[in-house]
Amino acid sequence: MVNAFADNVDSTLRDVQLIDAADQRHILTQWSRGAEPPADRPLTIPELLEPSREFGADRIALRCRDEQLDFPALHRRSDNFAQLLADHGVGPGSLVGLSTRRGIDMVVALVGIMKAGAGFFPLDPAYPRARKQFMLDDVEPRVVVVTAEALDTMPDVPQVTLISLDDPAVQHAMAADGRPRRLPLPDPEDPMYLVFTSGSTGKPRVCWALTER
Structure with missing residues (x-):
């Protein structure tokens, strides 16, 4: 002054x-x-993907090597896969095993699992039968999604339904036109995935993750 x-x-x-x-x-x-407005509750991944339903076939959602999938196809295939899972009793709070080769269908299956309201846990197709048996006994899933590579070492667990992405009937169901009924979404606090790590005793140990974003 x-x-x-x-x-x-x-x-x-x-x-x-x-x-x-x-x-x-x-x-x-x-x-x-002034004060910031209160934040909305966290969105789940299916909710975050919802606006992309308006995208046209020129918008590519996934690329893997020489394959690609546009957004309309991603939603159609994952919606249908979610419905297939729901028909086998999968819903919010469920955990679905995933033992597949990497590729576009694996991602479609993951999105479908989340659209069904469920979480997933990975089982490497190369895991020995005993390790897979331990994981299945521990989690007790209704469904495990597989590809051919996983079948040779997949234990025979009567209460577990195997859905193969290599099955022509499954591929036909995923590609079908027509939007299935809307399924209940998970709560943001529901588990999104479960992973096993090697414990100090040699037995796998469970680690959790949440859908919260």
Whole structure:
């Protein structure tokens, strides 16, 4: 203030800037914003994907080597797969085993599992039968999604339904036109996936993750 009057002895108090431009900008942009609105509840992955239903076939959702899948096909196939899982009793709170080769169908299956309201746990197709048996006995899933690579070492568990992505009937069901009924979404706090790690005793141990974003 003293410097301002020294520069112009004829100035009045109203002419003097009491704060510099940087401080003024900070007050206007930060202090005067008021309270932030409360955040909505976290969205699940199916909810985050929902706006992409409006995308056309020119919008590519997935690429893997020489294959690709557009957004309309991703939604059609994953919706149908979710319905297939629901028909086998899968829903919110369920866990579905996933023992498949990597590729577009694996991602479609993952999205379908989440659209069914369920979580998943991976079983590497290369795991020995005994390790898969331990994991299946521990989780007790209704369904395990497989490809041919996993079948040779997949234990025969009577209460578990195997759905093979290599089955022509499954592929036909996934490709069918017509939107299935909308299924209940998971709560953001429901488990999204479960993984087993090697425990200090040599037995696999469970780690959880949530859908919360």
